[in-house]
Amino acid sequence: MAQKHLRHELGMTRRSFLQGSALALLGLGLGGVTSSLGLSGCSANRRVQDSVAVWDLFSGADGENTRSMIASIMEHNPSLKIEPTTLSWGNPYYTKLAMAASSEAPPSTAIMHVSRMPGFAPGGLIEPWDMALFEEFGVDSTKFTEALFSAGQYAGKQFAIPLDTHPFITFYDRDVADKAGVLRSDGSLAIDSAEAMYEAGVKMGEIVGGAGIAFGYLLDTAQAWRLFWGLYNQTGGEYNFEAGTKAELDVDKAAVVVQAIRHWMDGKCMAADQDYAGGLSAFDGGRNAMILSGVWELNGFRENVPALAASPMPTMFGHPANYADSHTYVFPTNRRMNETLKKKTYEFVASMLKLGDRWGSAGHIPGYLPSQKKPGYKGLELQNEYSQAAQTVVFDPPVWYAGAGTDFQNRVCQHLIEGFRGSVEPKRAVENLLDTVTAIAKQPNPTN
Numbered sequence: 001m002a003q004k005h006l007r008h009e010l011g012m013t014r015r016s017f018l019q020g021s022a023l024a025l026l027g028l029g030l031g032g033v034t035s036s037l038g039l040s041g042c043s044a045n046r047r048v049q050d051s052v053a054v055w056d057l058f059s060g061a062d063g064e065n066t067r068s069m070i071a072s073i074m075e076h077n078p079s080l081k082i083e084p085t086t087l088s089w090g091n092p093y094y095t096k097l098a099m100a101a102s103s104e105a106p107p108s109t110a111i112m113h114v115s116r117m118p119g120f121a122p123g124g125l126i127e128p129w130d131m132a133l134f135e136e137f138g139v140d141s142t143k144f145t146e147a148l149f150s151a152g153q154y155a156g157k158q159f160a161i162p163l164d165t166h167p168f169i170t171f172y173d174r175d176v177a178d179k180a181g182v183l184r185s186d187g188s189l190a191i192d193s194a195e196a197m198y199e200a201g202v203k204m205g206e207i208v209g210g211a212g213i214a215f216g217y218l219l220d221t222a223q224a225w226r227l228f229w230g231l232y233n234q235t236g237g238e239y240n241f242e243a244g245t246k247a248e249l250d251v252d253k254a255a256v257v258v259q260a261i262r263h264w265m266d267g268k269c270m271a272a273d274q275d276y277a278g279g280l281s282a283f284d285g286g287r288n289a290m291i292l293s294g295v296w297e298l299n300g301f302r303e304n305v306p307a308l309a310a311s312p313m314p315t316m317f318g319h320p321a322n323y324a325d326s327h328t329y330v331f332p333t334n335r336r337m338n339e340t341l342k343k344k345t346y347e348f349v350a351s352m353l354k355l356g357d358r359w360g361s362a363g364h365i366p367g368y369l370p371s372q373k374k375p376g377y378k379g380l381e382l383q384n385e386y387s388q389a390a391q392t393v394v395f396d397p398p399v400w401y402a403g404a405g406t407d408f409q410n411r412v413c414q415h416l417i418e419g420f421r422g423s424v425e426p427k428r429a430v431e432n433l434l435d436t437v438t439a440i441a442k443q444p445n446p447t448n
Contacts, residue, residue, distance in 0.1 A: 050341050051081035052348045055110040057089040073351045091405045101125040106332035108345040114151045114160050114326040115396040115403030121154035123447035126330045128157035137350035143369045147393050160328035162367030166295050167324035167389040168226040174309040176289035180204045191314035194260035201269030204289035213270040214288035216279025222409045224416040230323030231257045233394040241397040247437035251430050258419040258426035298363030310382055312389035324393035365390045400445040411436050
């Protein structure tokens with residue numbers, strides 16, 4: 001498919017990744033702002049003394065947005081010097097961050113998916129933030145949603161400060177949905193059960209001449225997990241994935257979710273054979289009228305679907321729950337950190353949180369609630385159609401081996417895909433998933 005958008009999927013441009021595009025590591029010449037390749041750009045002997053070195057994994061439009069926000073911060077506060085470094089999204093980013101935190105020259109702060117924090121905090125690779133110090137820079141720790149803020153905690157301490165949350169939601173063509181009669185009088189989706197989802201998909205499919213719903217999951221290392229885990233949490237089912245123990249969840253409830261998705265994938269309600277890029281292409285091109293996708297794809301959809309609408313994932317199994325992850329700032333253990341640099345680091349993170357309305361323009365929901373209330377964010381109509389998803393977010397299990405870009409997500413997806421496609425029965429797919437999680441959970445945490 002033609003690539004018109006530079007966006008990241010949980011940190012990088014998923015479309016450009018799938019098409020083999022090179023990541024854009026931008027150096028905008030913003031007086032003290034640099035973008036470095038690899039770890040050498042963050043070495044202590046090259047760093048301006050007392051400048052804040054920050055690592056991120058933002059490329060494309062998000063990378064440009066980040067650099068613009070940093071430039072604004074330094075323009076309004078010339079004494080705050082910031083050195084950004086962009087690295088490639090994925091597990092290699094976290095490997096490099098762990099290595100840096102074990103060395104003498106880690107960055108002052110770094111972006112981390114909150115789902116990866118449980119793998120870093122126990123081993124001492126990152127330190128907890130001092131929330132009282134943040135108050136000196138105008139950030140109130142009570143101004144975050146409880147679900148999001150608590151996800152950044154370990155052993156009662158705050159190890160991750162949320163810049164955003166990026167949930168897995170529903171985008172749809174409002175015109176088609178209206179013609180299909182699947183909207184309530186207020187324009188929201190009239191979907192409150194798995195069967196209602198099926199019926200809505202079929203009705204929209206009759207209008208577009210194919211399956212009503214797009215969902216790209218084949219050959220993907222996360223999509224099946226995102227859909228399953230969000231919907232499993234809607235059932236109220238419990239789980240235990242603690243390291244070193246036998247993995248447990250409510251097999252019957254999990255099997256109901258897998259069976260529902262399998263039922264949807266009959267070619268009438270939902271396409272059964274889409275990979276990630278294929279799902280995007282089908283929705284962009286109007287061949288499907290709805291897509292289950294992450295908010296990071298917003299800009300591309302907005303460009304291609306004139307009547308684009310969005311909503312949190314419909315509550316279909318009793319309890320509101322929306323799968324998500326979050327870009328957070330962490331504080332790597334740094335033996336060279338001094339009080340001056342520490343305060344500057346806190347000031348930088350606080351400044352980025354306060355610019356959350358600008359960060360939210362690409363689809364992310366700002367983590368800091370005052371940023372959501374700014375006119376700039378309030379004026380983003382589409383974002384506000386799904387912003388309530390932040391109230392019911394659920395994340396990966398808080399264990400060291402789970403999270404964005406991990407082998408855990410990849411391996412459980414393989415079992416879920418078998419269940420979705422009907423090659424194994426739903427209950428067997430769940431049991432196989434549990435066997436795999438148990439095997440992973442018994443491995444030692446390499447960061448300890």
